[in-house]
Amino acid sequence: MNHLHRLAELADRTGSVEAARDEYLARLDADDGLAVLTIPADAIVAAAEARRTRAASRCGRCGARLPAKRHRCSRCGLSAK
Ligand SMILES: [Zn+2]
Secondary structure, three states, X not given: OOHHHHHHHHHHHHOOHHHHHHHHHOOOOHHHHHHHHOOXXXXXXXXXXXXXXXXHOEOOOOOOXXXXXXXXXXXXXXXXX
């Protein structure tokens, strides 16, 4: 998992990109911290949104991930709404 994914996860949990960045930076050494500071807030917001979208599109029966445009689960065949 890369920095962006972790930040997106934290942003979701804390409700704010700034809070997520602060919390994440507190765990990192200087090199990683510097890399995290170069990630724009927009990218974190976009990743957090993508993450929520992905979380929403799971098969209701077997829990398999459904691609955004897929309307039928490829694992169990259940039709998505
Ligand atoms: Zn399924």
